[in-house]
Amino acid sequence: MATHSGQPIDAEAAFRRMARHKQTVYPKVETLGGDLLNFFKNDVQKKHAKVGKVAEIWLQLIPITLVDHTCIESFTAGTLKVLVDSSSHLYELKTVLLAGLEKQILLAGKPHGLRKINMRLGRWYDGDDEQTRRVTF
Numbered sequence: 001m002a003t004h005s006g007q008p009i010d011a012e013a014a015f016r017r018m019a020r021h022k023q024t025v026y027p028k029v030e031t032l033g034g035d036l037l038n039f040f041k042n043d044v045q046k047k048h049a050k051v052g053k054v055a056e057i058w059l060q061l062i063p064i065t066l067v068d069h070t071c072i073e074s075f076t077a078g079t080l081k082v083l084v085d086s087s088s089h090l091y092e093l094k095t096v097l098l099a100g101l102e103k104q105i106l107l108a109g110k111p112h113g114l115r116k117i118n119m120r121l122g123r124w125y126d127g128d129d130e131q132t133r134r135v136t137f
Contacts, residue, residue: 051075053112058082061105066093071124078115083122090121 054075059067069089073081084090097105097117106114 047075050112054080054109054114057105057108057112057114061101061108062093063096066096069093071122073122073124075114078113080109080114080117082117082119083124084119085121085123085125087121090119093119 051072055072058070058072058080062070066089069085070093071083071085073083075081082093084093102117105117108114
């Protein structure tokens with residue numbers, strides 16, 4: 001094999017030179033693993049523990065006929081926000097809470113920071129019956 005100047009060229013050397021020019025060099029990137037782990041431990045895990053305890057209290061004290069129709073939306077600044085899927089269930093839940101259940105829940109949730117319960121009408125799923133229900137976020 002010869003070059004355009006007429007000198008012979010080694011095929012192996014030509015291949016190495018061509019590979020060196022075509023090789024992509026990626027910049028070194030710092031990993032996010034440590035930062036994400038710290039974020040998870042300091043923020044997500046603590047909040048999940050609080051919400052988990054309050055959710056357990058909610059599931060234990062709310063009548064089983066109403067549990068399937070409620071969803072905990074959030075728990076921030078001592079306020080538990082609950083979605084209820086229909087106005088009739090919202091009315092029934094408010095009636096049960098006013099009959100004394102709210103005081104029980106607030107008392108049981110006080111060590112975890114629970115001070116207030118807000119309920120509102122809303123849906124957290126698509127579909128009307130249990131076979132077609134699909135949770136949405």
